[in-house]
Amino acid sequence: xxxxxxxxxxxxxxxxxxxxxxxxxxxxxxxxxxxxxxxxxxxxxxxxxxxxxxxxxxxxxxxxxxxxxxxxxxxxxxxxxxxxxxxxxxxxxxxxxxxxxxxxxxxxxxxxxxxxxxxxxxxxxxxxxxxxxxxxxxxxxxxxxxxxxxxxxxxxxxxxxxxxxxxxxxxxxxxxxxxxxxxxxxxxxxxxxxxxxxxxxxxxxxxxxxxxxxxxxxxxxxxxxxxxxxxxxxxxxxxxxxxxxxxxxxxxxxxxxxxxxxxxxxxxxxxxxxxxxxxxxxxxxxxxxxxxxxxxxxxxxxxxxxxxxxxxxxxxxxxxxxxxxxxxxxxxxxxxxxxxxxxxxxxxxxxxxxxxxxxxxxxxxxxxxxxxxxxxxxxxxxxxxxxxxxxxxxxxxxxxxxxxxxxxxxxxxxxxxxxxxxxxxxxxxxxxxxxxxxxxxxxxxxxxxxxxxxxxxxxxxxxxxxxxxxxxxxxxxxxxxxxxxxxxxxxxxxxxx
Numbered sequence: 001x002x003x004x005x006x007x008x009x010x011x012x013x014x015x016x017x018x019x020x021x022x023x024x025x026x027x028x029x030x031x032x033x034x035x036x037x038x039x040x041x042x043x044x045x046x047x048x049x050x051x052x053x054x055x056x057x058x059x060x061x062x063x064x065x066x067x068x069x070x071x072x073x074x075x076x077x078x079x080x081x082x083x084x085x086x087x088x089x090x091x092x093x094x095x096x097x098x099x100x101x102x103x104x105x106x107x108x109x110x111x112x113x114x115x116x117x118x119x120x121x122x123x124x125x126x127x128x129x130x131x132x133x134x135x136x137x138x139x140x141x142x143x144x145x146x147x148x149x150x151x152x153x154x155x156x157x158x159x160x161x162x163x164x165x166x167x168x169x170x171x172x173x174x175x176x177x178x179x180x181x182x183x184x185x186x187x188x189x190x191x192x193x194x195x196x197x198x199x200x201x202x203x204x205x206x207x208x209x210x211x212x213x214x215x216x217x218x219x220x221x222x223x224x225x226x227x228x229x230x231x232x233x234x235x236x237x238x239x240x241x242x243x244x245x246x247x248x249x250x251x252x253x254x255x256x257x258x259x260x261x262x263x264x265x266x267x268x269x270x271x272x273x274x275x276x277x278x279x280x281x282x283x284x285x286x287x288x289x290x291x292x293x294x295x296x297x298x299x300x301x302x303x304x305x306x307x308x309x310x311x312x313x314x315x316x317x318x319x320x321x322x323x324x325x326x327x328x329x330x331x332x333x334x335x336x337x338x339x340x341x342x343x344x345x346x347x348x349x350x351x352x353x354x355x356x357x358x359x360x361x362x363x364x365x366x367x368x369x370x371x372x373x374x375x376x377x378x379x380x381x382x383x384x385x386x387x388x389x390x391x392x393x394x395x396x397x398x399x400x401x402x403x404x405x406x407x408x409x410x411x412x413x414x415x416x417x418x419x420x421x422x423x424x425x426x427x428x429x430x431x432x433x434x435x436x437x438x439x440x441x442x443x444x445x446x447x448x449x450x451x452x453x454x455x456x457x458x459x460x461x462x463x464x465x466x467x468x469x470x471x472x473x474x475x476x477x478x479x480x481x482x483x484x485x486x487x488x489x490x491x492x493x494x495x496x497x
Contacts (some may be wrong), residue, residue, distance in 0.1 A: 008071050008187050010035045010055070011087070011157055017064035018212075020392055025051040028213040029065070031190070033157065038179060038189045040199045040220070042230050043209035044424040046394035049192050050092060052209070053159050056190075057089040058082035080108055084300060086156030092192075092395055094142035094335065098135030103143065105134055111149045119148035124174040135182045139334045140287045140450075146173065151182075158182060159190045162395070164198060165421040166334060168287040168450055169485065176202060196225045196452075210234055233426060246289055249404055254313030256444035257298070257329075257413050263306035264403050268293035269468035271307075275413070275444045282459035282476060283448040286488050290446050290468040295417050297445070299331030300324030311413075329413025332402045332419055334448075340390050350405050396423035403434065413444045420454065432458045452481045466490040 006029065011033040019459035026048045033039050043049050054060040056067070058076030067074050069085055076082040079089075096105045106113060112219055113130075120128055123144045134142065143166050150158060160179070164172045179189055191203055199206060200220060208216040208231040216231040218224055255274035262271045268290030275281050285291040296302035309316055311327045318324045323330070335338040390398060399419060406414060416435070420428045435458050439445055447459055455462050459476040464487035472487045 002251060008035075009033060009068070010070055011190075012068040012071075013052070013056060013067040014067075016052060016055060016062050016067070018048075018055060018060060018062055023392065024212055026055075026062075026212040029209060030214045031056075031207050032217075033188045033190060035188055035221050036183055036186045037205070038183050038191055038203045040203040040206040040207070041190055042194075042199070042206050042228055042232060044396075044426055046397060047209040047232070049209055050161055050395070051212075053089055053091070053161055053190070053192070056082070057087050057159060059089075061375060082154075083153060087159065088150045088153055088155035088157070090143075090146045090150050090160040090161065092161040092165075094134075094139065094456040095146055096134040096137075096142055098133070101131050101133050102128065102137075103130040106130075106149070109149060111152050115152035115154075116148050119151040119178075120145065122174070123148060123178060124171050138288065140168065140294050143167060144171060144175075146176075151178070155187065157188045157190065159192075161192045162194070162421070163191075164193065164195065166418060166450065168285065169452070169488070172198075194428075196228075198223075198227045208232055213348065231424065232424065254310070256312060257446070258310035258313070259294075259298075259307070260310075262294065262297065262304055262309065263291040263308035263468075264290075264297045264302055264304045267295075267468050271463075271468075271470045273463050273470060273473065275446060277412075277442045278439050278442045279461070280439050280445045280447055280459045282455045282462035282479075283446060283465065284452065284455065284462055284484050284488055285448075285465040286481075288487075289465045291465055293416075294465070295331060295333075295415055295446075295448065298324065299333075299415055300329070301331070329415060330411045330413070331415040332404040332406070332417060334417040334421060336395070336398050336402050340402060344390060350401060396427040399423055399440060400427065400430070403431065407434070407438070411438070411443055413446070414438065416445060416447045418448055418450050421450065430456075452479075452484050455479045455484065464488055 010031045011031070013029070013031045016026050016029040019209060029038070029048055029052050031041065031052065041049050041052070051060065054145060055062045058079045058081050061077070069087070074085060076085065096102070097108070098110065105115060117128075125141060125144050137145070143163065147160070147163060164175055167175065176198065179191065182189055191199070193199060203220050206216075206218050206220060206224065206228055207214060208218070208228055216228075222312070256277045257275040259274075260272045263269050267288060271290065271294060273281065283291055283294070293302060297304045297318070300321040300323050303319070311329070316327055318327070318329075321331070326380075357437060390401060393401070399421075403419065419433050423431075432454070435445055435447065449455065456476050456479060462474055462476050462479045462484070463470055464472045464484065466488060471490060
């Protein structure tokens with residue numbers, strides 16, 4: 001997709017460097033963007049993409065390098081200063097304050113209401129209540145609101161960090177259309193994504209980071225994906241070795257998890273399925289079809305208003321997440337910030353469930369705990385160079401910490417809500433492999449994903465939810481994207497078993 005450009009770059013960053021204590025996040029990062037151009041900023045998790053975006057938008061001060069805007073040297077002391085210069089970001093995690101309603105968040109950021117509402121509608125959200133608490137909104141809605149806030153300020157350069165990673169397919173298309181419109185209007189976009197299909201549709205060039213340095217700048221053309229991945233990983237890409245065994249559990253005993261006619265909130269109305277130990281059951285749904293409520297009920301964060309849940313054949317009612325954990329249910333939420341203590345270390349975050357057991361059952365061997373936590377870190381290949389604070393980790397390493405917590409403590413039923421959202425191809429493969437290994441060791445895994453291509457790689461079966469109801473269950477081997485999308489839009493005549 002080629003856009004009209006001027007000779008003078010609107011943004012030119014050269015030799016940007018940034019350290020956090022002993023950790024070098026950036027050492028020689030460069031990025032040039034012309035007016036009306038969409039540039040993909042790519043790299044494995046931990047390559048420095050988010051750090052570079054935060055420097056460009058004034059959230060962090062660089063330790064070295066030069067930044068020019070329209071040919072003039074600039075240095076931003078705050079996000080407000082960058083915004084005044086026309087650089088506006090949408091970061092990977094939601095920025096709305098959870099304890100304020102939407103209107104209060106808009107006032108706090110001096111966001112004009114009418115342009116904001118225009119962009120909210122253009123991005124596919126038609127039922128927004130400005131007085132609803134931000135903390136009560138689904139993650140996908142929060143992401144759309146962040147983008148609408150950014151667009152309301154008419155930025156010259158829009159920086160999108162994994163904007164579509166938490167979105168269902170219908171909202172993704174809305175976002176892609178808006179990015180195209182921004183470029184066609186002469187504005188520029190820096191687009192961070194691990195989805196090559198989106199890069200190919202939107203972007204003119206790809207700038208690739210590895211280990212904090214720019215290692216390539218390529219035009220987007222057919223076949224560029226392999227070269228980009230080689231640059232990202234520093235080696236030729238080897239085929240993923242994902243477990244191919246797809247014979248889902250046929251245990252004669254009761255299901256590990258049984259859900260019958262479950263209803264919760266205003267969206268989830270009638271969902272029934274069984275999940276056995278050793279099985280990975282995928283869940284697919286467009287935004288707002290009840291999948292959030294389903295996982296909240298099973299994780300103990302919400303009460304059901306109808307239906308039953310059984311664990312090993314016995315009816316259960318979870319009044320609190322602790323009840324679900326006691327029953328062997330562990331939820332990895334879609335927003336990893338909800339699961340982590342950002343100012344604590346990697347080891348402390350992983351050890352939390354074990355520390356809770358100390359309080360309830362008396363002391364345990366600290367040596368045993370250390371060995372277990374270390375084994376989980378090694379198993380998930382977590383980068384612990386910045387383990388003093390989890391917030392210093394890349395998004396992919398943060399996500400692996402949320403999963404490692406339950407690997408270390410042991411789990412009967414693992415509830416994964418979009419676990420590979422916003423992470424690179426290598427980390428995704430690690431998570432797929434771990435999911436298969438845990439299932440082979442007897443865990444029952446419920447796996448919601450917004451990326452349909454993940455279904456055959458990680459799952460045995462897939463359940464599709466539409467309008468709050470389970471409309472189809474199929475074998476993952478038969479779940480190609482056209483069939484899943486038809487079911488997700490309610491265009492199916494199948495009756496789930």
